[in-house]
Amino acid sequence: MARFLAALAVLTAGLAPLAANAQMPDPIDGVTVDVDAGTLMGSRENGVLVFRGVPYAAPPTGENRWRPPQPVEPWQGVRAATAHEPPCAQPVDIDTMVANYGGVNGAQSEDCLYLTITAPENAQGAPVLVWFHGGAFFLGAGSLGSYDGTANARQGVITVSVNYRLGALANFVHPALDAENSGEPQGNYALQDAVAVLEWVKANIAAFGGDSEQVTVAGQSAGGGIVVNLLSLPSAKGLFDKAIVQSGSLLLPDRPNADAQSMAIKALDTIGIGPDATADELRGISAQTFAASEPLRAGFFFTPDAAFKPTSTIAALRAGTEMDVPVLVGSNAGEKGFAAARTLAALAGDTGAPAFLYRFDHTPAFRAGEWKAGPIHSAELMFTFDSIDRSSWGGDNADATDRALADTVNGCWVAFVKMASDARSFECGDGFAWQAYRPGGEAALIETTGPTMAPADALPDGPEEDAVTQDD
Known part of the structure; x- marks a missing residue:
């Protein structure tokens, strides 16, 4: 034992210079909650409750790859929910300090179907915001600092931030999978994940003090596209009562299955996988290979499925058969997309x-x-x-004007989440009355001094192409 301790002392002495600025994390102020699969231990932080790495489905690995989300295996004892699990597989920089364009760096995993839940302490009947991150459908994670739900929780709203499958592990159809299919929905696995999250929320959110009848689905960019698609999925009916779409008004028809399968076969050929590959052989390809392959990484979405996805949302909107829930939608002045947002608002709010x-x-x-x-x-x-203060874009760079506007804008989003689903307007920002949109009507123009109503048709789709400046 003395010899072992002496050797250990030599090893740890060598680590001391590397750890000069390191410190142990603060002790966990634990709090437990019972959900269907077992007991979770989260933590009290900054006056709210946070549960990280909460599983809502079994790992979509091995035989579960390209299958609908499977139930979580119940666990024994108390499961720690105090640290994030890795994001879904995606391309990242070899420098673990450099984030990709989805904001992710470091480790990722195909085992990634987890939630982050931020809730007020002692909540009862709290409304719920279910958040789907952006990232072009092949990047990103629900655990990023920009999506921190602390401010929402301090105003009585529970935030559930979601990881969903990405890239070809999320949107993939192939003849070999057709051949083995036993009647399960095929393709659209990210959308199937989204429905599984909402079913989990319905079954479990009361344990956190939430009201499963007051659920707003929300997302930005690709996450907004997830929300748009939820508006027409039969299996999502009744699982949410409002929707928010930020810079993600994806109003496109679905891709025919035959086209998506052909694209998948051609993309697989670029990594040496022939057209006759079996389902087992396809499942033997590593998740990292899919993420690293440019022809494969983004997947081949979205595809029809007679039972799960019988129609596209644009077709449902035109037919008036979409989920009839209030929708908040928009975009930013320095990007394209306002015209699409205006179209979505006109179609969703027509009756x-x-x-x-x-x-x-x-x-x-x-x-x-x-x-x-x-x-x-x-x-x-x-x-x-x-x-x-948690976003990589803000922190000490932000000034008092930014912080005041953040307080106002967040208050407006919270007011929408809390709004009665049959309301025609809502108030926020010290008396700002946000009116419903009608074609030819007004939009909320969110400027430095706060929101004002302005004629929507006078607002351009976005800047001219040569005026757009990308963030680095």
């Missing part, structure tokens, strides 16, 4: 439940030299979540 349209026009002073055409894609996130 029944209203739609609320916005354009985000605030450029932080510290970004004025880069964002010459206005706030770019994703710029609104640290304002809608009031997460400036």
